[in-house]
Amino acid sequence: MRTRRCPAxxxxxxxxxxxxxxxxxxxRIDNSADPEAAQQARYDRNATARANRxxxxxxxxxxxxxxxxxxQNQSGGATEENDTLNGLDVANNNNVTTNPDGTVNRPxxxxxxxxxxxxxxxxxxxxxxxxxxxxPDTFDDDGNPRTVYNDQQLRAQQEAARASGRExxxxxxxxxPAAARPSGPLADNSTVLHxxxxxxxxxxxxxxxxxxxxxxxxxAHSIVH
Amino acid sequence: MVETLNIKLLAPCRTSDPLVLxxxxxxxxAEPLCEPTHANxxxxxxxxxxxxxxxxxxxQMGGRTLILWRANTPKYTGWLNCQPVxxxxxxxxxxxxxxxxxxxxxxxxxxxxxxxxxxxGFVHMHWDRQAESLDYDSGIRMxxxxxxxxGLSGIHARTWFGPYLxxxxxxxFLLSLPLATETSWGxxxxxxxxxxxxxxxxxxxxxxxxxxxxxxxxxxxGTFQGAPVTWKAGPRWxxxxxxVRS
Numbered sequence: 452m453r454t455r456r457c458p459a460x461x462x463x464x465x466x467x468x469x470x471x472x473x474x475x476x477x478x479r480i481d482n483s484a485d486p487e488a489a490q491q492a493r494y495d496r497n498a499t500a501r502a503n504r505x506x507x508x509x510x511x512x513x514x515x516x517x518x519x520x521x522x523q524n525q526s527g528g529a530t531e532e533n534d535t536l537n538g539l540d541v542a543n544n545n546n547v548t549t550n551p552d553g554t555v556n557r558p559x560x561x562x563x564x565x566x567x568x569x570x571x572x573x574x575x576x577x578x579x580x581x582x583x584x585x586x587p588d589t590f591d592d593d594g595n596p597r598t599v600y601n602d603q604q605l606r607a608q609q610e611a612a613r614a615s616g617r618e619x620x621x622x623x624x625x626x627x628p629a630a631a632r633p634s635g636p637l638a639d640n641s642t643v644l645h646x647x648x649x650x651x652x653x654x655x656x657x658x659x660x661x662x663x664x665x666x667x668x669x670x671a672h673s674i675v676h
Numbered sequence: 677m678v679e680t681l682n683i684k685l686l687a688p689c690r691t692s693d694p695l696v697l698x699x700x701x702x703x704x705x706a707e708p709l710c711e712p713t714h715a716n717x718x719x720x721x722x723x724x725x726x727x728x729x730x731x732x733x734x735x736q737m738g739g740r741t742l743i744l745w746r747a748n749t750p751k752y753t754g755w756l757n758c759q760p761v762x763x764x765x766x767x768x769x770x771x772x773x774x775x776x777x778x779x780x781x782x783x784x785x786x787x788x789x790x791x792x793x794x795x796x797g798f799v800h801m802h803w804d805r806q807a808e809s810l811d812y813d814s815g816i817r818m819x820x821x822x823x824x825x826x827g828l829s830g831i832h833a834r835t836w837f838g839p840y841l842x843x844x845x846x847x848x849f850l851l852s853l854p855l856a857t858e859t860s861w862g863x864x865x866x867x868x869x870x871x872x873x874x875x876x877x878x879x880x881x882x883x884x885x886x887x888x889x890x891x892x893x894x895x896x897x898g899t900f901q902g903a904p905v906t907w908k909a910g911p912r913w914x915x916x917x918x919x920v921r922s
Contacts, residue, residue, distance in 0.1 A: 601719060602720075606740060606741070610740065613921055636743065639757075640740075640819075659817055
């Protein structure tokens with residue numbers, strides 16, 4: 452693929468692209484004539500983000516490989532997301548569901564940024580907005596726990612939660628809590644739970660001790676209901 | 677050698693307002709050992725810091741936490757929360773600062789605390805002694821939200837109590853504690869030792885335990901023990917509304 456970059460200049464923030472660049476590529480993807488053109492726009496978007504960081508574009512083959520891996524991870528993550536939400540007795544907000552009376556529940560979305568993009572939490576209750584983050588079971592190459600960062604999506608959900616009088620709840624899942632942790636800013640701005648995918652056990656991040664405290668399923672349930 | 681020096685300042689500043697944010701960052705920039713070198717709202721990517729761009733991050737992106745780094749000696753990681761609430765926190769964690777720099781770090785933090793007229797704040801000297809340092813370290817990760825809801829959690833090598841806490845605790849009580857002095861903004865500064873930067877872990881831990889025993893009797897100290905996490909507010913604690921959004 453050859454790149455056709457957004458001409459917009461400006462300081463890059465957050466995900467490495469300017470707001471003009473984000474809007475430009477969103478528009479190109481949404482208005483593509485065919486799937487190939489949409490894929491080209493996604494590749495160009497990646498190349499722009501890399502250029503903003505001073506990096507060369509990834510080769511189309513490498514980029515495709517990374518995308519395939521991402522999709523595979525997302526597939527595994529979807530299973531864990533469903534298990535987490537089932538464990539909390541919360542409907543998956545990514546699905547359209549039908550009530551017994553025939554009325555339809557559509558996913559609830561909340562404003563994400565000034566560009567008008569929206570964020571969709573994995574679970575919505577009267578008391579909480581819930582997002583599930585799946586991480587590997589192993590420590591990283593440096594022997595440190597996998598860290599879930601307070602990214603733009605989670606920050607948007609924290610805003611939406613507080614604006615609607617709810618608690619933002621982030622659930623980290625893997626089968627080894629010692630190999631997973633929230634970043635400081637995430638722990639400071641969200642209630643953080645861990646669900647063990649091996650035995651279904653729950654823990655809550657204790658910001659004071661910087662460690663996981665085991666809790667019962669009832670206690671996890673009571674945090675979101 | 678101290679492993680980390682933790683500075684945390686809870687300031688009555690609505691830093692979601694770009695003008696207020698600029699002035700808070702200005703207070704930080706005025707201190708040679710506190711000025712950040714990098715900042716971003718994305719904690720995974722350091723961007724070179726300048727005050728105008730940092731203010732733009734918050735304004736453009738509606739960001740609510742500005743992550744700060746200092747890559748020069750003494751190095752730190754930290755953040756400035758910019759929530760639309762009456763009180764926001766600034767946190768700087770210096771990693772293995774040289775002993776010779778500690779007095780100036782205490783002095784710099786004190787000048788920033790004074791400029792911001794903090795409601796609560798501290799300089800904490802942390803040594804990783806696992807279970808042995810658990811009580812001594814209590815409260816070093818206290819958020820505005822948690823302090824507002826549950827009350828005080830700890831005292832530190834140097835602690836500032838702002839006007840609200842002075843009123844609840846009683847000025848006479850606070851000033852009766854050794855090494856307590858009044859601040860220019862109606863608060864009280866409490867040191868664990870005359871020159872805390874020279875003290876070792878055992879000395880500070882013993883002084884901490886002694887003073888916490890007296891502070892706990894006020895009914896304004898929360899319970900932050902797990903597991904499970906069942907935190908409780910101090911029986912006399914009255915939430916000041918520092919996290920009420922507008």
